[in-house]
Amino acid sequence: MTSVLQAFPEKKDGSTLLRPISSGDVQQVAEFLHAELNGRLSPSTWASAIRPSWQATSPNHGYMLISGERIVGxxxxxxxxxxxxxxxxxxxxxxxxxxxxxxxxxxxRLLKALLDQDGCTFTDFSPSGNVVPLNRRLKFQQINTAASLVINLPRPSWGSGISIVTDQRLIESHLDQRNLDIYRDHARAPAAHHLAVIKGNRCCYVMFRKDTRKRLRVFASILHVGDRDLFAETAQQVYSFLLTRFGAVATFVEERFAVANPRLSISLRSPRPKMFLSDRVSPGEVDYLYSELTCVPW
Incomplete structure (x- = not known):
């Protein structure tokens, strides 16, 4: 990694300082991101996103560049x-x-500081523009994100034997330990929405986020499916629920979560890339939990 990064010349300027983002910096960083990256998110929303809802020992919240008294990166x-x-x-x-x-x-310098941290598997689930080819030069691998856009249509639930709940106590009462831990870690994550699909004595925990395309915030993206088989059986009711309860007119769902080309769907020709860098983890062991996708509601 270092040799590739060194191939990009840096301007040496002692007045531009590189510093880790500490807890005390979060509010100032949030105001910078509100002003310079995405003004649709308020500074308080950015601040909530920067502090993960799960418990983790974090060396930092990332890195920042300081010039004089102000953040510049x-x-x-x-x-x-x-x-x-x-x-x-x-x-x-x-x-x-x-x-x-x-x-x-x-x-x-920001990216180098992050990648110089030893012992980590690095993931990048929202690379854009020239970041994708840069990641490739740094030996990031691309995850298979083959996906479909499913049109969400209303569907009656009566007589199906399927119920969908969003109440926290009801969700917790139906989940197995693994999914319960995941749910509790993400229950307060600003970008994550949660539901439990119940059929008989079976339960499928689904986590999703709302997404914006073409300035329309009417899409859902599936982030986690606790029981793929049950999800396959109940997907049409889930998509209907996303429409009627959350106002999502369509859902992005990857093949890792559902059968390819579900009914009333469009296969995406160029799904947005998601990448990772590791010599210990395989593509199939990478998921979207504990990430920016669950924290930042852009």
Missing amino acids: VHLAFYSERRVRDRAERFCNLGAWCVLDGYRAHGL
């Missing part, structure tokens, strides 16, 4: 410790990356 990071093949693996999810125009020459 930020690269957020979200840390978690996960179980992979019965061992602990530390993940660092690369989040929002924003550098003011006059300081772009310093932008790679």
